[in-house]
Amino acid sequence: MSLNRTAKGIVLVPSLLLGGAFMAAAAWSGDGPAAGNRTLALLLGGVLMGAGLLAQLLPDQTPDGED
Numbered sequence: 001m002s003l004n005r006t007a008k009g010i011v012l013v014p015s016l017l018l019g020g021a022f023m024a025a026a027a028w029s030g031d032g033p034a035a036g037n038r039t040l041a042l043l044l045g046g047v048l049m050g051a052g053l054l055a056q057l058l059p060d061q062t063p064d065g066e067d
Contacts, residue, residue, distance in 0.1 A: 011052060012052045012053075013052075015048045015052030018048050019050075022041045023042065023045035023046075025045075029041070
């Protein structure tokens with residue numbers, strides 16, 4: 001089951017890093033021309049962070065024939 005745990009980590013780390021980067025970009029955008037993209041950055045950041053955390057919460061499946 002170590003391979004599945006490694007795969008979960010490979011999904012978790014980039015999605016949390018990218019999600020955090022989008023959240024920081026949304027927080028950093030002031031009243032300038034990037035303010036219109038704040039909602040998009042928040043949405044993308046939330047989806048990425050949610051996907052990474054959801055990948056960690058999904059249960060491990062045992063193959064048929066193994067107990």
